[in-house]
Structure formats: C-alpha cells, structure tokens
Amino acid sequence: MGQRLKWTAAERARLGRLVKSVIDIVGALVLLVVTFPLMALVTAAIGASMGRPILFRQDRVGLGGRSFTLLKFRTMRPVHSGADELASDNQRLTALGRVLRACSLDELPQLWNVLRGDMSLVGPRPLLTQYVGRYSSRQARRHEVKPGLTGLAQVRGRNGLSWEERFELDVWYVDHQSVGLDLKILLRTAVSVFGGRGVSAPGHATMPEFLGSGHADGVR
Secondary structure, eight states, X not given: OOOOOOOOHHHHHXXXXXXXXXXXXXXXXXXXXXXXXXXXXXXXXXXXXXXXXXXXEEEEEOGGGOEEEEEEEOOBOXXXXXXXXXXXXXXXXXXXXXXXXXXXGGGTTHHHHHHHTSOEEESSOOOBGGGGGGOOTTGGGGGGSOOEEEOHHHHTTGGGSOHHHHHHHHHHHHHHOOHHHHHHHHHHHHHHHHHTTTSSOTTXXXXXXXXXXTOTTTOO
C-alpha cells in the first residue's frame, strides 16, 4: 500500500496562499468586466460634476510595511486657496461622492491594485503611511498579509467601529485566514454594501485620524 500523503503546516499555508492568489486574479478580472459599464458611468459623472482628475491616488501601506499607490474614484472637491483651504473632508465631500461612498463604488478602481499584486480581495484595509509609526507591535501585525479590497472589519461595522476594534479584527484575520473565511467575508460584503451601513464615523467623512494607541483622539 502506498504511504499516506501528509501535508505539513508550511505546505498547507503555501497551498492556501496559492489558492488565494488565483481567486484574487480571477475574481478581480471578472469584477472588472462585470463592473466596466458602471465604472464608465461613474467616470462620466465625476468628469461632469467635478472635472479632472477622475481618480484619487494616495500612498498606503501594504504587505511587509511596503507602500503602494492606492486608486479610488474621486469623491471630494480639491482644496483651494482662500476660504476653502481649511475645509474639512466632510465639507469637501460632494453629493455624488456621498452616493459613491455609500455604495462603495469609489473603491472599484482598487481592482487594478489587486491585479497588480498590491492588494488582495480580502484583508485588512490599507491605511495611511503616516500611521506606521503609531501602531503597537500587535497592531502592526496587520501588515503580515496583503491589504484587502474588503475585510473582516468592513463586514463587522466598517467605519462605525473604533480604531481599536478595527485593529483587533485585523489581527484576528491574520491569525485565522483561510479560503473559506475569505469567501464568507466576500458574501457578507455584498450584503453590507447594499445596506450602506457604517460608511462614516460620526462627524467625519470616513474615520478620524489615528493618532496612536491610547490617544484621546486616536482610539476610543
């Protein structure tokens, strides 16, 4: 009789990463094709209401703490000199931008980030580069996996959660990630997007700035 094949933990982890990469590429390609007419419509709407640029580009932090350029549809008016220079993000957010954010349509260009390998379909959301030095050692573990287009925190409350709650969910995902968990998160994402819940923290366009663990304005 042949010897029974046994998989080591390292081999199972490599297989899981391979399957996840295939799902990312195939899923991103399918979603790009399916949503192309919608993205064309959003592009035209942004061009007519706000002009160029259509896309918002910003450096975010990904796997291993490396930065990359994240793509989003633009939802805010630019900061002009004069009276609007100190306008908050909430004041600069346009009516079209609010609709795009409520439906998460502003995130669709990140499918290109997934195809480029910067991101995964599922993982902790990529955050600003200036936050890196403010994380605790536990919070920094979120960079042990690729950031995601959606994640566990997004289906558990999105921006309605505190920073501390979000980071705990990110670390839990790092420790328990699997293909099955990713598929559950993707399914729940589709449901939560239609509900439009947790788009913004109270009084903010998205979330308040993270100022570090234990800071009065950073973690509540």
